[in-house]
Amino acid sequence: MALVDYSDVQGLVRYGYGRMTEACFLLLRIDDPVAARSWLKTAPVTTAVERKPPPETALQVAFTCEGLQALQIPPEVIQQFSPEFMSGMAGEESRSRRLGDVGANAPSRWQWGSAEKIAHVLVLLYAEPGKLETWKQSVKGDSWDHAFTVLDCLEAERLTDTEPFGFKDGISQPTIDWDGKRKPDKSERLEYSNLVTLGEFLLGYPNEYGKYSTRPLVNRGDDRTAGLLLPAEEDPDKRDFGRNGCYLVFRQLAQDVSGFWKFLDGEARGDPHGRTNLAEAMVGRKMNGEALVPLSDSQIEGLDPDAKDNIRLNQFTYESDSDGARCPLGAHIRRANPRNGDLPYGTSGLLSRVIRTLGFGRKGIRDDMVSSTRFHRILRRGRAYGTTPLQERDFQSGQADNRDRGLYFICLNANIGRQFEFVQNAWIMGSKFDGLSEESDPLLGNRLPFPGCPETSTFSIPQPDGVRRRIAGLPQFVTVRGGAYFFLPSIRALWYMATIGD
């Protein structure tokens, strides 16, 4: 039995809308809050309820902190959101430093998302092939033109299973524990699990610490519209504005596809096999999605044993590859999800727990370098943009063009600081991740120096025989073009927002 009333949750939390291969994302500014609220009342927002036949189109709505202000949500409500959301993705220099949004990635260079180009509302539209344009017109309704100015319309590329660099994408996602099977443990969890508590992705439910993430709670007496909201689980006298909603992180990431393959081609001296191998080492998977490390014999919790592909592509950890000889320590997917438990690999039994907890029994210098994964998972819902991905033969023949391509990176989480920002800062951009030096994520790194570290543009491929292969001078392949933190409200919270001024 699901813990959740799916009809109160926006569908994107549960579904990636894989059948709706067309999508576009509208960035809006609110001109008239009354008209905007009136649009909200009639907007056909898609819920997470399973429908048969499945819907052909979907609409989701999310707001920045500025957007909530523009809608005239009371400040005492807004102030209860997390500090990251209130400050915004581009709101503080220190945040930009941590996210790697400096140099070519700096918010001052963004196409949208900073200064006067901060969006208020994000409207996400999805449709089956050929139906997007009609859908776009039909969701607008009467008050649209009066309510909003469209800052930008971000058109996604038709959905395929391949991202612009040519790799199979969207393979690994955390499984949300909708049914509450997984009780948040009091003690450490030894094994990596792909099943993650609901509270990591939806506000208003216990997270991996067994606690409720920060979100606005409203006094029932404050306004009559508060009655529309559900009571807060841990504080039933209050109404939960966040419950069944979550934070949506959006980043427009331009990918220099031809630059990527040209660089690899140079490194491999034109050898197609060497070029592909190097690309796969940087990503940490084969181009067809297979892992570089052997699959585990034991089942990983949260992988559906009936979904063959899921087992074939995801039943692995890096326990047998602690040196990174098979999958480099700094490979993209190893940074983004290190697949470890709370204590170092090999801990079992009470005595060994105590020994490891006290920091003894280390197996070598690299042991226990990486934080426990389960507190840092994100649910990815991104879509590629730009013209059809290049084929490998285009790179070989030097026909690669320079058109604007990339990813609308979208992820959902309940705690931006601990989930998205931690992964981006400590793992992706971290030049010292897992004991490495002078490198950051081989795909996403900004390659900029910092004090005492003139170089971050290398990539190490550990070798079983000792001396690592060191790729130097990686150019920047991915550039941030825009971004924002949004709140993806529940259906009830949308109603609350739509009716608050009535």
Added chain:
Amino acid sequence: MVVAPLDTNREGELRNLLASMNSHPGVVNPQNAIVPFGQFDRLHFARFVILADPTLDDIREYGVPPPTAVASLAFLGDCDGDADDFLPELVRRAGNGLRQIFARCQGFTPNSDLLQWMKDHAQPPAAMYVNWIGRTVQQIDEESALRNALVEYLERHSVALAVQSPRQIWEKLIAFVHEEVEAGRLTLTPPQPTPFGWWLRNLVHCIAVPVILLLLAPILIFYLPIFIFQLRRREKQAPEILPRPDLSHVKQLADLEDHDVTNQFSALGSVKPGHFRRWTVTFLVWILDYGARHIFNRGHLTRVNTIHFARWVFLDDKQRLFFASNYDGSLESYMDDFINKVAWGLNLVFSNGVGYPRTNWLILNGAKDEQKFKRYIRRHELATEVWYNAHPGLTAFEMERNSRIREGVEKTFMNDNEIREWLKLI
């Protein structure tokens, strides 16, 4: 650590003076005219921080009036060898600057003897953690240069080395290092012998503490049930004081962070009132100091291997506790390390602080309440006005790795497997 109450009329002047030592907020100019930290070849870290505790009033929740504490200036440094040897050098090279700074404190006059004044205002730490006792500034510099030279050599000769066995590569690297040392391009100063006096004192401490504990054991065991009763009663009643920290306060702190891969952390809080907490925290910090000195002195404090130096200092007759550390990574990852790896250890000490998230049995819960704990941390954190790091960009892990690399070039024998493992470090 030197602590002196501020002349409150001149606090603004002092802040400006301290700010003038930075090239921008959070980044010190190591050659600044006031205290040119970069000129001291034994100094790892140093900081100036103004101890003005905005949480002083919290103690009212416990039915106790807050102490009248004047804001103070704290000056801390982590140096090789004896601090008593270091202070004269500091006075010699930065006397004028320090005089300008301390002139903004109470009781310092142009005629004061600076060295004596600093000694009079010294506050010894109740506990001190050093990532690797005995690793000097010079050693870190030399070993870092060694590693860089080896990386470059491997890069330059990658084609020729590709066909060589690990043993041949190791031998080549050793020969290369010899050449570089001969030519004066690399230096590998042999470690200085541990001073006998220090060694003896350390040994006595190492033995004396367990002996004292053993002698006290009958009393401690007898007292334990009473202690547990007293503890549980207090744990159930103690109020948590965990409002969200002021956004402008958090922004001010964040502005100072993440310019370097290493960061500073300074925090201050009141100890819960009453003899019970006072004695508990005194005892536990004493044990902590023992652990840091004799057990956790080789690269990691329990599971955490990102702390370079840390210290715990009691102030105002143990009414307040000051904590300062130098750690790798961002504050978010530092706090996550705390919560996920050593929540129990933090709880032992900091649960004796006013307003700390509720603990059970002294080690359970507390910091495990992630968001409350993070609020507690940020709220008690102080802005470190000036912070110096002799090795920007170098993590504690890298320092340990570089030492191991050095061991490998100084060894006369390694088996094939050891050579392979060693080569992986470079």
